[in-house]
Amino acid sequence: KAGVTQTPRYLIKTRGQQVTLSCSPISGHRSVSWYQQTPGQGLQFLFEYFSETQRNKGNFPGRFSGRQFSNSRSEMNVSTLELGDSALYLCASKDISSYEQYFGPGTRLTVT
Amino acid sequence: GENVEQHPSTLSVQEGDSAVIKCTYSDSASNYFPWYKQELGKGPQLIIDIRSNVGEKKDQRIAVTLNKTAKHFSLHITETQPEDSAVYFCAARGYSGAGSYQLTFGKGTKLSVIP
Numbered sequence: 001k002a003g004v005t006q007t008p009r010y011l012i013k014t015r016g017q018q019v020t021l022s023c024s025p026i027s028g029h030r031s032v033s034w035y036q037q038t039p040g041q042g043l044q045f046l047f048e049y050f051s052e053t054q055r056n057k058g059n060f061p062g063r064f065s066g067r068q069f070s071n072s073r074s075e076m077n078v079s080t081l082e083l084g085d086s087a088l089y090l091c092a093s094k095d096i097s098s099y100e101q102y103f104g105p106g107t108r109l110t111v112t
Numbered sequence: 113g114e115n116v117e118q119h120p121s122t123l124s125v126q127e128g129d130s131a132v133i134k135c136t137y138s139d140s141a142s143n144y145f146p147w148y149k150q151e152l153g154k155g156p157q158l159i160i161d162i163r164s165n166v167g168e169k170k171d172q173r174i175a176v177t178l179n180k181t182a183k184h185f186s187l188h189i190t191e192t193q194p195e196d197s198a199v200y201f202c203a204a205r206g207y208s209g210a211g212s213y214q215l216t217f218g219k220g221t222k223l224s225v226i227p
Contacts (some may be wrong), residue, residue: 056212103155
């Protein structure tokens with residue numbers, strides 16, 4: 001099976017802009033979670049989607065949003081970008097009947 | 113919510129020696145504890161996991177132990193090789209409210225295996 005894929009792999013944006021990141025889960029996985037990874041805060045949970053519904057949300061401001069499509073692909077959006085949003089954004093998918101979560105390679109976002 | 117502490121933050125070992133990384137968690141209801149390995153420029157890779165009803169699990173040179181009473185779990189890597197050099201993360205699956213669960217991660221351990 002193909003693994004989790006994320007596009008784009010790298011992005012450079014300017015403060016105030018918005019950005020959309022995409023994630024395609026492993027075939028058959030219907031749960032998709034997003035994480036932000038920074039050197040200072042480590043891996044922090046953003047949100048989880050299952051069957052096009054947000055099931056769970058971490059402690060991030062409303063500028064961070066996401067959605068999931070009927071084919072389980074997911075997108076996350078960050079509006080009004082701030083310098084502190086520079087991070088590696090990771091997507092992870094899992095089969096709903098299992099606990100094992102598998103990560104994609106991430107999207108490296110740099111905000112200047 | 114769940115809080116996971118991981119130690120040490122950096123670890124250097126000679127090739128062939130063993131490496132041990134330890135984590136503690138705060139929520140006694142947490143029931144699943146995975147370990148991930150992250151190499152430079154890649155996403156975290158699941159290398160081993162353990163559920164709360166099991167005390168120990170092994171997979172070749174890697175083992176994980178869980179002490180539910182003390183709320184800590186450890187990763188053991190034996191006969192380390194240079195390719196084991198990476199950042200390792202522990203995590204705990206805990207209840208986050210409204211019928212939902214999420215993984216909370218430790219801050220990571222950078223393991224360097226010296227040839």
